[in-house]
Amino acid sequence: MKVVAAEHVAAAAGQDGLPPPGPPEIAFLGRSNVGKSSLLNALAGRRGLARVSSTPGKTRLLHFYRLECQQGAARRPLVLVDLPGYGWARVSQEERKSWQALVEGYLAGREPLRAAVLLQDLRRDVSRDELDLLAWLAERHIPVLVALTKCDKLSLGPRTARARELARALGPSPERVLAISASRGLGVTELWRAILAHVG
Numbered sequence: 001m002k003v004v005a006a007e008h009v010a011a012a013a014g015q016d017g018l019p020p021p022g023p024p025e026i027a028f029l030g031r032s033n034v035g036k037s038s039l040l041n042a043l044a045g046r047r048g049l050a051r052v053s054s055t056p057g058k059t060r061l062l063h064f065y066r067l068e069c070q071q072g073a074a075r076r077p078l079v080l081v082d083l084p085g086y087g088w089a090r091v092s093q094e095e096r097k098s099w100q101a102l103v104e105g106y107l108a109g110r111e112p113l114r115a116a117v118l119l120q121d122l123r124r125d126v127s128r129d130e131l132d133l134l135a136w137l138a139e140r141h142i143p144v145l146v147a148l149t150k151c152d153k154l155s156l157g158p159r160t161a162r163a164r165e166l167a168r169a170l171g172p173s174p175e176r177v178l179a180i181s182a183s184r185g186l187g188v189t190e191l192w193r194a195i196l197a198h199v200g
């Protein structure tokens, strides 16, 4: 599979700003700074497509990226959606609610949505936020792939042990749990394969 084109097509601050339903969509969600934008760039094979932030939690927008994927003679469009991160330090109840309205509003009612990729830092423990999100997605029958990010920070042995530990903590609802490094390109092919299985 080769990504032959990639472009940013829309940024939405609310339901009104969503682009009209089009090609299949895959949503990326996770804690702020977990590596969502970096993973999107790694999947697209384009370094500067999504902005990698040094100031976490700044973007409270949904970003839509349209890719053209070439497999043999077939070419198909696919949209990757970079959702705003959660878990910024000390946000108000108000801000939490507006994040929820934005993200859940998109996830709950989006016809082209095929699957969600939940990102979890390989070195961090799973929190209530991830477990709540997984339960919420399972209730709505949205398939979930988990990407354990920044796996380059651990050597192979500890990485494998940690991935197994986190898979247990995440419970039975994720369809796959994959260790990923956007910076080294580890696990990216496997994640692509799992994503494409949801795109008809």
Ligand code: GTP
Pocket (backbone or CB within 6 Å): 030, 031, 032, 033, 034, 035, 036, 037, 038, 039, 051, 052, 053, 054, 055, 056, 057, 058, 059, 084, 085, 086, 149, 150, 151, 152, 153, 180, 181, 182, 183, 184
């Ligand atoms: P927000 O948009 O603020 O929610 O962050 P994000 O989840 O999009 O994370 P982003 O991709 O901006 O990455 C955050 C930081 O983690 C950056 O400094 C990245 O360089 C770093 N990072 C992302 N992926 C990896 C990785 O695979 N390995 C390592 N070592 N660092 C990474």
Ligand code: MG
Pocket (backbone or CB within 6 Å): 036, 037, 038, 051, 052, 053, 082
């Ligand atoms: Mg980002």
